[in-house]
Amino acid sequence: MLLLAGVLLSACRQEPPPPSSPPNGYGATERAFVELAIATDEQALKLVELAGRPELVENRRAELVALRKLLDAPYVNHHAGHDMPGMPTDAEIQLASTSPDALKQFVHAHLTEQLEVLRSAASAITHPPTAEVAELMERHRTAELAAG
Amino acid sequence: MTKPLSQLAAVLALAAGVLSVPVTAQGEPVRVAEFVADCQLSHRLPDDPIVLPGLAGASHFHDFFGNHSTNAHSTQQSLEGKTGNCNPVSDISSYWVPTMYRDNTAITPTGITFYYLGEGVNNPAAIQPTPYGLKIVAGNARATGDHDSIARWSCLHAGHVNPSKNFVVCPAGTMLETYLDFPQCWDGRNLDSADHKSHMSYPVAGGCPSSHPVPVPKLRMVLRYPVNGSTAGLRLSSGTGQTMHGDFFNVWPRAEMERRVRNCINVVMKCDHAGNHG
Numbered sequence: 001m002l003l004l005a006g007v008l009l010s011a012c013r014q015e016p017p018p019p020s021s022p023p024n025g026y027g028a029t030e031r032a033f034v035e036l037a038i039a040t041d042e043q044a045l046k047l048v049e050l051a052g053r054p055e056l057v058e059n060r061r062a063e064l065v066a067l068r069k070l071l072d073a074p075y076v077n078h079h080a081g082h083d084m085p086g087m088p089t090d091a092e093i094q095l096a097s098t099s100p101d102a103l104k105q106f107v108h109a110h111l112t113e114q115l116e117v118l119r120s121a122a123s124a125i126t127h128p129p130t131a132e133v134a135e136l137m138e139r140h141r142t143a144e145l146a147a148g
Numbered sequence: 149m150t151k152p153l154s155q156l157a158a159v160l161a162l163a164a165g166v167l168s169v170p171v172t173a174q175g176e177p178v179r180v181a182e183f184v185a186d187c188q189l190s191h192r193l194p195d196d197p198i199v200l201p202g203l204a205g206a207s208h209f210h211d212f213f214g215n216h217s218t219n220a221h222s223t224q225q226s227l228e229g230k231t232g233n234c235n236p237v238s239d240i241s242s243y244w245v246p247t248m249y250r251d252n253t254a255i256t257p258t259g260i261t262f263y264y265l266g267e268g269v270n271n272p273a274a275i276q277p278t279p280y281g282l283k284i285v286a287g288n289a290r291a292t293g294d295h296d297s298i299a300r301w302s303c304l305h306a307g308h309v310n311p312s313k314n315f316v317v318c319p320a321g322t323m324l325e326t327y328l329d330f331p332q333c334w335d336g337r338n339l340d341s342a343d344h345k346s347h348m349s350y351p352v353a354g355g356c357p358s359s360h361p362v363p364v365p366k367l368r369m370v371l372r373y374p375v376n377g378s379t380a381g382l383r384l385s386s387g388t389g390q391t392m393h394g395d396f397f398n399v400w401p402r403a404e405m406e407r408r409v410r411n412c413i414n415v416v417m418k419c420d421h422a423g424n425h426g
Contacts, residue, residue, distance in 0.1 A: 029202035031342070036206055073342070078199065080290055081387040082208045085194060117206045124202035124221075 023126070026072055030130040033121050034070045037137065039079040040087040040117075041067070044110050047088045050096055051107050055147070059140040066133045086114030108145075115141045177426040178418035181266020181275075183365075183408040185241075186421065187213040187234040189256050192247055195220035198283050198344050198395050208385035209247040213260050215399065218242040224281035224339075227399045234262075236421045238404045242397040246289070246384040248373060259304075259325070259372030264365035266413040268332055270354035271363075273414045276334075277405045278364045278398050283340045284348055286330040286369075287393030289386045297390035300327045304372055314389040318376040328394045330367035333360035365413050369394045 041060045048056035068075065083089065088096070088106050096103035118138045125131045189211055196207040197220055204220040212218045217230040222242065232240040243262060248255045266272035291297035294313045302311040303318035304325045310316070318324050331348040333356035338347040349360035356363045375382065384391055398405075404423065412419035419425045 028340075028342075032200045032203055033206075036200060036203070076343075078290060079208075081292070081391070082289065083385045083387075084208055085205060117203070120204045120206060120220075121202075124204075 024128060026070070026127045026130065029121075029124050030070070030127045031072070033125060033134065034067050034130065035075065035078055036084070036117075037134075038064060038067050038075060039077050040084060040114060042077075043087045043089075043093075044114070046093050047096055047103075047106055047110060050093075050103055053107075053144075053147075056107070056144055059144065063133065063137050063140065066136065070130055070133065085117050086110050111141045111145050115145070179416050180418045181272045181413045181416040183264050183412040183419040183423055184421060185214075185234045185236065185239040185262045185264075187232070187239075187243065187260045187262065189213060189260070190216050190218070190233050192254065193219055196244070196395070197222040197242070197397065198285060198340070209254075210244040210385070210395075211247050211257065213243040213245075215240045215242040215397075218244065218397070222397065224397075224399065227397065236404075236423070239400050241399050242395075243369070244395045245369075245371065246386040246391065246393065248375075249381075249383050249385070250375070251381040255373055255375060257371040257373050259323075259370070261370045263368040263370065264408065264413070265368055266365065266416055268329075268351050268354075268366045269356060269363045272416055275363045275365060275409060275413050277402070277409045278367075278400065279334065279339060280398060280400075280402050280405075281339045282334065282364075282396075282398045283344065284330050284367065284396045284398075285344045285393065286328050286367075286396075287391075289391050289393045291388070291390040293390060297392075298328070299390050299392040301325070301389050301392075302327070303376070312389075315379040315382050317379055320376055322376055323372045324375040325370060325372045326389075326392055328369045328392060330369070330394065330396060332364055332366040333357060334362040334364050335360045336362045365409060367396055 041064050045060045048060060088110055092106050096106050115138065118134055121134050125134055191212050192209055193212065194205050194207045194209050196210060197218060200206045200220060202221055214232040214234050215227050215230055216232060217227060227240065227242060230240055266275055287298055288296055297313045299313045300311050301314065301316050302325055303309040303316060304323040306319050306322040309318060315324065331350045333349040333351055335347045341347040349357055386393065408419060408423040411417065411423060412425060417425035
């Protein structure tokens with residue numbers, strides 16, 4: 001029993017390092033980014049489908065395909081129902097379906113807010129395939145904003 | 149979605165006046181295994197160093213208590229040696245919860261207490277210090293109703309109002325309060341896990357399960373909000389009251405944590421903020 005207590009105590013004192021990823025690997029930041037980006041894009045898709053801009057729908061769908069390829073575990077939506085940057089809420093989508101002004105405003109907010117998240121992610125992601133998808137998403141939003 | 153990030157990212161560097169009320173234990177010691185940290189709001193950020201590590205500005209808004217430096221990039225190393233706003237000042241741990249809003253106005257909790265307790269397991273003498281750097285998430289940010297929520301909302305000074313997993317209507321002159329118990333059984337190996345939950349477990353029948361054999365102090369968060377009356381327009385940045393969740397990143401200095409576990413938890417004594425008992 002004393003031995004067990006000693007083992008446990010030393011286990012506490014060993015302080016295992018926090019989970020980390022190999023250099024340029026698919027680590028905690030990449031996993032969090034991919035899951036967040038899927039959640040945001042899936043929700044945004046419901047909004048941009050109302051907007052009469054086919055390129056937005058195509059871009060979100062292409063991003064979702066690329067993002068899902070990066071997953072290393074079954075996808076779980078950790079962010080459903082949350083007030084996340086760039087992610088339209090169900091109430092906003094509902095309002096956008098009846099108000100063209102609201103639709104335009106929410107599409108713009110989706111693009112500008114998610115662009116900020118993507119720029120932040122670009123400085124944190126080290127896994128090249130994930131960085132590539134983040135860059136694609138950034139290019140899409142920059143072009144989409146320029147187009148109106 | 150939220151307002152432009154540039155506005156949202158503004159950090160509320162609130163006054164960090166730490167109450168330093170000397171507590172003198174008098175009379176008979178109280179046989180409750182407990183030590184405590186009373187904290188204040190430090191800042192708000194759309195960051196989450198556990199769920200969205202490294203991704204600044206990517207989260208829903210959180211109220212951060214304790215360590216002043218906490219942000220999306222926080223690590224054990226970055227938090228170490230920084231200052232916080234808890235009493236005792238030695239607790240520089242990070243604690244955070246979703247921000248509460250009435251319509252679009254953020255509401256700051258005015259009572260923020262973290263109890264470290266010996267309850268929940270039958271043998272408090274076996275409780276070990278919380279490992280340095282341990283990350284724990286409690287509650288369910290994705291709750292869709294009562295069935296998948298462990299939130300608890302009640303009214304301070306109005307015990308007749310039944311607690312609920314969602315916001316409750318508190319009578320005038322009382323305050324809305326919420327309790328959240330963190331899992332207290334550690335797997336003995338990992339300071340975090342991919343889902344941020346599976347390295348920790350709640351006890352089963354008064355003991356820690358063999359998968360998570362190391363009992364640590366049970367962290368109970370109690371928040372009080374200056375809110376009463378109608379719950380209309382009340383929400384958390386994660387949704388309804390049922391989505392209340394709390395995050396804890398332990399950076400109590402090792403010696404301070406160990407002394408409190410030894411003096412307060414293992415021997416079942418109620419300690420003051422300094423970790424002493426009568």
